[in-house]
Amino acid sequence: MALMTGEQYIESIRKLNMQVYMFGKKIECPVDDPILRPSLNSVRMTYDLAQEAEYEDLMTVVSPYTGKRVNRFTHIHQSTTDLRNKVKMQRLLGQKTAACFQRCVGMDAFNSVFSTTFETDKAHGTNYHDNFKKFMMYCQEEDLTVDGAMTDPKGDRSKAPHAQEDPDLFLRVVERREDGIVVRGCKAHQTGALNSHEIIIMPTISMTPADKDYAVSFAVPMDTKGIYMIIGRQSCDTRKLENTEMDVGNAEFGGVEALTIFDDVFVPNDRIFLNGETEFAGMMVERFAGYHRQSYGGCKVGVGDVLIGAAAVAADFNGAAKASHVKDKLIEMTHLNETLYCCGIACSAEGHQTESGNYLIDLLLANVCKQNITRFPYEIVRLAEDIAGGLMVTAPSEADFRDPTLGPVIDKYLRGVNAVSTENRLRILRLIENLALGTAAVGYRTESMHGAGSPQAQRIMIARQGNLAHKKELAKTIAHITE
Ligand code: SF4
Ligand code: FE
Numbered sequence: 310m311a312l313m314t315g316e317q318y319i320e321s322i323r324k325l326n327m328q329v330y331m332f333g334k335k336i337e338c339p340v341d342d343p344i345l346r347p348s349l350n351s352v353r354m355t356y357d358l359a360q361e362a363e364y365e366d367l368m369t370v371v372s373p374y375t376g377k378r379v380n381r382f383t384h385i386h387q388s389t390t391d392l393r394n395k396v397k398m399q400r401l402l403g404q405k406t407a408a409c410f411q412r413c414v415g416m417d418a419f420n421s422v423f424s425t426t427f428e429t430d431k432a433h434g435t436n437y438h439d440n441f442k443k444f445m446m447y448c449q450e451e452d453l454t455v456d457g458a459m460t461d462p463k464g465d466r467s468k469a470p471h472a473q474e475d476p477d478l479f480l481r482v483v484e485r486r487e488d489g490i491v492v493r494g495c496k497a498h499q500t501g502a503l504n505s506h507e508i509i510i511m512p513t514i515s516m517t518p519a520d521k522d523y524a525v526s527f528a529v530p531m532d533t534k535g536i537y538m539i540i541g542r543q544s545c546d547t548r549k550l551e552n553t554e555m556d557v558g559n560a561e562f563g564g565v566e567a568l569t570i571f572d573d574v575f576v577p578n579d580r581i582f583l584n585g586e587t588e589f590a591g592m593m594v595e596r597f598a599g600y601h602r603q604s605y606g607g608c609k610v611g612v613g614d615v616l617i618g619a620a621a622v623a624a625d626f627n628g629a630a631k632a633s634h635v636k637d638k639l640i641e642m643t644h645l646n647e648t649l650y651c652c653g654i655a656c657s658a659e660g661h662q663t664e665s666g667n668y669l670i671d672l673l674l675a676n677v678c679k680q681n682i683t684r685f686p687y688e689i690v691r692l693a694e695d696i697a698g699g700l701m702v703t704a705p706s707e708a709d710f711r712d713p714t715l716g717p718v719i720d721k722y723l724r725g726v727n728a729v730s731t732e733n734r735l736r737i738l739r740l741i742e743n744l745a746l747g748t749a750a751v752g753y754r755t756e757s758m759h760g761a762g763s764p765q766a767q768r769i770m771i772a773r774q775g776n777l778a779h780k781k782e783l784a785k786t787i788a789h790i791t792e
C-alpha cells in the first residue's frame with residue numbers, strides 16, 4: 310500500500326485496540342466518540358488532500374528510500390525546498406481545518422531521529438540509524454500517522470531526571486533484556502496520540518551520565534500492551550455532545566491532547582533509537598524542537614488565515630467593514646500573520662544538510678519563529694475579538710434560536726446587516742469564539758505559547774545561537790576599538 314484514502318485511514322485507526330479514558334470512563338470506540346471525532350477528521354485531511362491532484366506536489370513526494378510516492382508527513386527532508394514545502398503544506402492544512410491536524414509531530418520526530426541516530430552510531434558503533442530507517446520505510450509504505458512524544462511531566466523543575474523523588478517523572482528504562490527494554494513513565498500533552506498508529510518517544514531535555522536510563526528513544530504501535538491515554542479537557546468540549554452544530558463553531562474539525570502512560574511497556578531491540586548514550590539526548594531534543602518551531606510558522610499561520618477571514622466576515626455582517634479602524638485592524642492581523650509565515654519560510658530556506666544527509670532548518674531562525682508565535686496569535690485574537698464585538702460570547706444558544714417562540718425574537722434583535730441572516734451572523738461569531746476561547750483555542754492560543762516549548766526555551770536557544778561575540782566584534786571594528 311502506498312497512500313491511504315481518508316476513509317481507509319479512519320478504518321485503520323478503528324482496528325487498533327487503544328486504551329483511551331475520558332470523563333472517568335473507558336472509551337470503547339474513540340473513532341465514533343462525538344468529542345474525539347473532530348480531531349480524527351483533522352488528521353484525515355492529511356490523507357484526503359494527498360489524494361487531490363491539485364495538492365500532489367505539496368502533500369506527497371517520491372521517497373528516496375522506497376522509490377514510491379509517499380505522504381510528505383512521513384518524508385525525510387532532502388533539500389531546503391522540502392523544508393519550505395513542509396511549511397506551505399502546514400499552512401494549507403491549517404486553512405482547511407482551523408485546528409491542529411496533529412501529524413506534524415511524527416514528521417518532526419522522523420527528521421530529528423534520522424540525523425541524531427546517524428551521529429550516535431558514528432560515535433558509539435550502535436545500530437540505531439538502521440533501526441530507524443527500517444521503521445521509517447515501514448511507515449512510508451503503510452502511510453501511517455506517527456505521534457512524536459517528547460514532553461515528560463518533569464516533576465520538580467530544579468531536579469534532574471534521576472534526582473526526582475519519584476523516578477518515573479521522566480520516562481525511563483526499568484529493565485534491560487536480551488531482546489529489548491521495558492520502559493515506564495508518561496508523556497504529557499500528546500497531540501493526536503489517539504489518532505496515530507505509532508508513537509516515537511524521545512527524551513525531553515539534555516542529560517548527564519547519571520540520567521543514563523532516561524536517555525531513551527524508540528517507537529511502538531499505539532495499541533502496545535501497557536500504553537493508555539487520559540484525554541485532556543478542552544474549554545467548551547461538551548458542546549459537541551449537545552447536537553448543536555452552531556454552538557460548536559467548528560463542528561467538523563478539532564485537535565485533542567492526551568496524557569499518555571507507559572506502564573512497563575516492552576520495546577524490541579529493532580525499535581530502539583537511543584538507549585543510554587546521554588550526550589545525544591540534547592541533540593535529539595534540540596533538533597526536534599527546532600523542526601516543530603518551524604512547523605508553527607505554517608500551521609498557526611493557516612489557522613490565522615481562517616481567523617482573519619472570520620473577523621472580516623463578522624465586520625461585513627455587522628455593517629462595519631467600511632470603517633477605517635476595522636480595515637486597519639485587518640491589515641494589522643495580516644501583517645502579524647505574514648510575519649510568522651516569513652519566519653517559517655526563512656528558517657527553511659536557510660536550512661542545511663546534516664551528516665546523515667537530511668536537511669535541518671536554521672535553528673536560530675526557527676526559534677525566532679516560535680518566539681513570535683508565543684505573541685502574535687494573542688494579538689491577532691485580541692483584534693478579532695475587537696472586530697467581532699461582545700456578541701461572540703453573549704449570544705443565546707442554538708436551542709433557543711431553534712425554539713419556535715424565542716427564535717423569532719433572537720432573529721429580530723440580533724440581526725446586523727439586514728441582507729444577512731441572523732443565523733449566519735451567529736455562525737461566524739461562534740467560529741471566532743471557538744478559535745479564541747473554545748476547543749480550538751488549545752491549538753491556536755495556548756499551544757502557541759507552550760507547544761514546541763515555552764517561550765523561555767526559545768530564548769535559551771536564541772542566546773546560544775545568536776553569536777553575541779561576533780556582534781561585539783562588529784561594533785568594535787566600526788568604533789575603531791583595539792584591545
Ligand atoms: Fe502540526 Fe501545528 Fe498541531 Fe504541531 S500544533 S501538530 S505543527 S498542526
Ligand atoms: Fe504542537
